[in-house]
Amino acid sequence: MKKLIYIVLAFSTVAFVSSCEKQDSTTSAASADKSTGSGTGQGGSLARFTIAQDYLYVVDSRKLHAYSLTNSASPKLSSTQNIGEDIETIYAYKDKLFIGSMNAMYIYSIADPAHPAKLGTASHVRACDPVIADDNVAYVTVRSGNVCGGTQNAMFIYDVSNVLNPKQKNVIIMDNPWGLGKHNNTLFVCNGNSGLSVYDITNRYYPKLKQKLFDDTYYDVIVYNDMLICMVEGGTLLYELKADGQVLKLAKING
């Protein structure tokens, strides 16, 4: 009998500890997602403007421009540098910039925010490619077709824990992927007229498709508190993210 009590105690301790760990990781991810700096908003994954470390970063088709916002009413150009060809998107996470081009994802350090310094590159097939990332993983969608070139439609998943050498971990074939966003253990990928895919990314490198929404033609997505803000054909579509994981359609702003 005593033995049984010990076993039950041991099990419940293990269960308690593991549930604590899980909660910890979720909380830290949530706060990281919200760390957009003092008084700045959030852009989508298709953006060419982003604010980080009190600098405004702008990518045009070839160059990265850094403007100091120390006096936010009067930005001062700090540096301009060549990145590559056909640059399309920029995404800031902590002290890094992830830059998407038609041929590659570039990772830059903004430890010295006035002068971003190149850390690593992951090349891929020619396509349009927004990117989002955190400390360990980068999700890059590549979309092909008439305005992007190439023939592959997919999501590439990289291990970026060593930013100097991003490692491709997984590729998921998709129909028509555009922008993407994530919140804790959920990843949202816009698929144009093939819906909005909702993935469980508890296992960072191996997303599991949970749900697909077909309310509109989706181009980009921003997770904002408990809301999902989608750039759709002809306007913006709002969803509520329920605590139980449900995604509830609220309203469309159009016309």
Next chain:
Amino acid sequence: MKRKNDAIIWLVLPLILVLASCDPFGHSRRISEPIEEIPDEIDGWAPVYETGGNITTITSTAPQPIVKGGKIYIKDNTVYQIEAGKGIHVIDITDGNNPQKLKFIQVTGAQEMAIKGDNLYTNNINDLVVLDITDYNNVQVIDRVSGVFHLVDGDQPPGVGYYQCVDPKKGTVVGWVEQTLYKPQCRKF
């Protein structure tokens, strides 16, 4: 005889492969078709023209219809949606079931934006402009930085593919949008 056939195959096969890889549309076509053939209907780029007025004038106006709906930005329960080449829709989403369009900020050439505090950064064609948005009814340009980035090209679209040729008679090109084209005459590789 067999040896000769083999030789022909080795000569012809690479030729076929080379021709097939030139297939610009990603689906199989007969090689006899001319490669320059213009498609009847295809997704591509169309220029956005500015037809008059001062292109550097930036003002807030009553809400406008969302025509195409471009990139999105969110701050303090307010969604900002770009209307490519035209400006920024300002939308209050405090009540997610009943969002309200508040204003439209006319910015010629607008494609991108970001906000810090009450300062909104956007592109007025190829100028970085800073707008004070403390009062949406009275949006003011408080700074302008010219000659740095090159977001809008007046001759060619930002991506590859077919595009509607630019007609200078229609005005100044202030942006590009993706749309369905019919027999487009121009193409960027």
